[in-house]
Amino acid sequence: MANSFTRMMTGRNTAVMMAMGAGTLASAFLLTDNTAAAERRRFYPPSADYPDLRKHNNCMASAMTPTIYARLRDKATPNNWTLDQCIQTGVDNPGHPFIKTVGMVAGDEETYEVFAELFDPVIKDRHNGYDPRTMKHPTDLESSKVTSGMFDERFVLSSRVRTGRSIRGLSLPPACTRSERREVERVVVTALSGLKGELAGRYYSLGEMTEREQQQLIDEHFLFDKPVSPLLTAAGMARDWPDARGIWHNNEKNFLIWINEEDHTRVISMEKGGNMKRVFERFCRGLKQVEHLIQERGWEFMWNERLGYILTCPSNLGTGLRAGVHIRLPFLSKDPRFKKILENLRLQKRGTGGVDTAATGDTFDISNLDRLGKSEVELVQLVIDGVNYLIECEKRLEKGQDIKIPSPIAQFKR
């Protein structure tokens, strides 16, 4: 059994490498079969299928033009994933006047090449002008490089770092078949069972956990549920729920992995209190060990030097990293300059339930805005420095002193 997978995987990798070429654009497969499906496509020119995006406010809708659609509509990745499938979520969810969602997803690694004509401008839009054609993304998981990573626990209640990883050769959640999804589960769970010491833990399959286990995971805020957000369900990533979905966590309960939710894996390091340095150190160590364990069996993560780590949503490319704290800022949060301070520090605030939730009381989730173009170490340092600045502001306001808006942080090293 394992042999056939390895053989098949090798075959897939070969196909991927052939398709990717040596740094050139992947050759797309054209849907040129002779079935009635092909007839239908010829009968309906691209203009007949062009989506109505007039009421839409997402990155895909901003970047899409009839010309781009016409050029890309009949292309497919080697897996047969099409443009229409990428953009379905953005067509179905017009967005919000104030919140600009991405509006498209990848079905596999090759998506970002085959449909580069649309993905590149979307990436540029979402990631502050990052140009995948000309720039390189730095990856740096050397946690020893961060400084001052211990926050004042009078303010910081908890610290957390998360990212995602995709297994090269297997389709992403919007596109994967049940077999592929089960394969992701198998590969990752096997690797995780090799973790030792502080990282040793166990896996809870969503479909098989007991009521008690489920309640425990809910109480610990570890359990993820079937997505209800139409942004996710329209992309097809909730298909076959809860098949091959699960949660792994270490016995210490500070290193956690979600399997087959919005990405192949989401990796989370977290603990109560303000020791962000330790959280990041465990994060890097865990990630490296998991990578090593899957490489032993001939697998690897999707990564390239233009886009960094490849994930389902273009918003998570690069590091896929969100480092954040739950922090109490009773004075600062009421100061009219709060928003501008966050903006200049390249931080964002969320409610304590995560994305799209409201803050309760004075406690906020503060994390980095950026994902691509800066390394993991850079982003975590940015969060550390930024949160320390916020705490300084809070302390000054507590004492009735004035605060300053910091200068905006530069985007990319040019």
Next chain:
Amino acid sequence: MPFGNTHNKFKMSYAAEQEFPDLSQHNNHMAKILTPDMYAQLRDKETPSGFTLDDAIQTGVDNPGHPFIMTVGCVAGDEETYDVFKDLMDPVIEDRHGGYKPSDKHKTDLNAENLQGGDDLDPNYVLSSRVRTGRSIRGFCLPPHCSRGERRAIEQLSIEALDSLEGDLKGKYYALKNMTEEEQQQLIDDHFLFDKPVSPLLLASGMARDWPDARGIWHNDNKTFLVWVNEEDHLRVISMQKGGNMREVFTRFCTGLTKIEDLFKNRGHEFMWNEHLGYVLTCPSNLGTGLRAGVHVKLPNVSKHEKFGEILKRLRLQKRGTGGVDTAAVGGVFDISNADRLGFSEVELVQMVVDGVSLLVNMEKRLEAGEAIGDLMPEQK
């Protein structure tokens, strides 16, 4: 229109057992019928438009169902689905439609003259009468699978046909994406407006894609004849009015449908129909007539009778709340309609509703007067 992993060719490199869905928690017709062998036989097939087995069953995989309510669990993406995947569809149809066999023939009868009575259901009890069905336009993919281009073409054809209707059927089309706030409110007040589906049964099949593009509502000026375009089927056709004159409702229904069919034919299009399955629609539960004829009727006493369920069963009727499928009855008012769709003609089904509701109203009157209803118990139809 490929949806999710539907055209993922690499799934063929995995064995059928590895792809077979986990249906252990499931209670729907598809889950009861689909075996690993059947899956292995059918999984590499596709209809000419590219619809696959996985496409058909996705909604049933994603929605395990309810211990008491047996949903169908599979949909068609085009007319050929029922043929290419007959090994699955035939047993599902047999299960859902009371033993209807692959060799059975379905009778279509849209001649309202053949209905007996039906014009005198007591309006003190029968508050409103309604008949609905669906129609699919041959040559186009169905809502789970159609592309935006096809859906728009269907809308365009429908508008052209409906705009040609005259007399008491003359009316107007309201595209969902273009309607004004005022129009929208009016349609809501008239109980005509349909919304983007929220039921996971529908969403998981892909029929809500690109909402509200090419969706709309047409109704006649009298507001008694209504057509939904591109909701769960290409067309849903509804005739309705207050009171108990089901005969009039059905007559208008037949006249309207026949006219619409002619208008389509004049433009070189026909409805999907064959002599085995009758009218072909997205959900196997709506094959045959696709017809649901029903009334909103006050049955506060009968509905509390211990034999209510049994009576309905014998009359081949079903009850729903006044909000439609999956809603509860309010104030003793029930939606009572035919339970069958396939294997009986339109006239036969409406006759069952007319006769059955007539009987139920008699029972209600007896119980109101404190009398027994034992002698009125019907035989199994």
